[in-house]
Amino acid sequence: xxxxxxxxxxxxxxxxxxxxxxxxxxxxxxxxxxxxxxxxxxxxxxxxxxxxxxxxxxxxxxxxxxxxxxxxxxxxxxxxxxxxxxxxxxxxxxxxxxxxxxxxxxxxxxxxxxxxxxxxxxxxxxxxxxxxxxxxxxxxxxxxxxxxxxxxxxxxxxx
Numbered sequence: 001x002x003x004x005x006x007x008x009x010x011x012x013x014x015x016x017x018x019x020x021x022x023x024x025x026x027x028x029x030x031x032x033x034x035x036x037x038x039x040x041x042x043x044x045x046x047x048x049x050x051x052x053x054x055x056x057x058x059x060x061x062x063x064x065x066x067x068x069x070x071x072x073x074x075x076x077x078x079x080x081x082x083x084x085x086x087x088x089x090x091x092x093x094x095x096x097x098x099x100x101x102x103x104x105x106x107x108x109x110x111x112x113x114x115x116x117x118x119x120x121x122x123x124x125x126x127x128x129x130x131x132x133x134x135x136x137x138x139x140x141x142x143x144x145x146x147x148x149x150x151x152x153x154x155x156x157x158x159x
Contacts, residue, residue, distance in 0.1 A: 007144055008026065008143075009024055010027075010028065013028070015030065032111070034157075035111065036111045038140070043100070044100070045153050048128070050096055051123060052124045053103075053106075053124075054093075055119075056135075057117075058089065059093075065110060066106060070109050111136055115137070120133060
């Protein structure tokens with residue numbers, strides 16, 4: 001899927017940092033708590049067994065941001081241990097069907113504790129034409145390959 005030619009493009013922004021008006025984007029403004037809830041709601045709609053996360057920068061930056069919040073999450077410890085060897089890479093990290101709760105906790109921690117675009121991640125669900133760029137403190141951008149999927153996911157953040 002070429003993001004320039006995505007059928008539908010949504011941008012979710014935090015109220016104090018509104019979207020830059022761009023042609024072709026459906027922009028929605030919300031508060032920080034609503035943004036986190038929207039991301040998690042979207043993950044629940046699209047996670048059907050396998051979801052891949054790819055960091056915008058190196059994993060180290062993102063892992064450093066979430067370390068404190070995720071320290072008590074036992075399932076995350078398994079990911080953390082296996083991913084430690086990839087800290088200086090941008091290798092994809094796969095979340096499978098039983099990992100949805102861990103993925104949701106990780107994204108919540110990232111939005112709460114992350115500060116820079118380098119700590120952002122790209123989320124790609126296997127088998128769905130969607131790319132989601134999740135940047136701490138917003139914006140969150142979604143590129144959909146078709147309007148049916150866009151309609152289904154946007155139910156989470158429709159006014």
